Amino acid sequence: MEFNDLRIFQAVATHGSVSKAALELNYVQSNVTARIKLLEKELRTPLFYRHKRGMILNPEGKRLLDHSREILSKMEEMTHLFEDKTYPSGVLEIGIVETVNALPDILSSYYRKYPNVELSLKTGVTDDLVQQVLDMKLDGAFVTGPIRHPLIEQLEVIQEKLVLVTKGESFRIEEITEKPLLLYNKGCGYRERLESWMKAEGIIPKQIMEFGTFGTIMGSVAAGIGMTIIPESSITDLIVKGTVYGHSVPEPYHEITTIFIWRKDSYISSTLQCFMDEIVSLL
């Protein structure tokens, strides 16, 4: 049984006539007869009372009509779901490094416009997120750029100033050899930037302590355990309160670019396209 058989059946049932159904569906009348005959054969029951001037549904036909209406309406609903590019729906899986301050604006604006989309956010470090985009486990990700990979497409989201964060108001670069550095796990863009800086200065840090979350890093810095490097905008509140202090990082290590990446050869759904449009509109 095919969807088309149900369409033909419904047309005959509605018109009470094979000829009128054929006219409506742009078929020749004999074809409609054949389709109905096959349907009856498949269901092993007649569906119509035949009379001189047309056809009328019998009880079995009425039961089939109820079901076919339901099936065809679901089919139509499903077709519209994919046709309607202006109202995306479904799940959008986005990766993000923890310190993207533009994210709440992007998310709230996107939620308002497309409430049917279920956004799934996964935090991580740049290297892991890039790999998950390449493995198609994520639709896209906010990471620290630039990323040089032939399969990665990228969109610059924001440039931020990196600061070295300590508990004390004063800072000497030598302190890095005296106190631990509190950093995200390997693969983090900020950490790589700091490591390049240290290498250029010829400084070997006393100790590197790895943490998984922004909260624990900042809590530990505030407790005086060590220092970290982070975009200035993500700790503005803490600096204002005097909980921690931010110290300038010299060029060319002082700026970090957050980018949105996606896999070049993957299909861009309307859901993802609208998300990227939202990012661009808020830049």
Added chain:
DNA sequence: CAGCGTTTAGGGTTCTCGAT
């Protein structure tokens, strides 16, 4: 004769499956 449904033969398209 007009209007209806049914049957049959045949053409075009699509599907399946094995070979390469």
Added chain:
DNA sequence: ATCGAGAACCCTAAACGCTG
């Protein structure tokens, strides 16, 4: 992955019977 042959399917045109 691609190609080709055969099978299966879908559709049409034409002829037919039935009824008012």
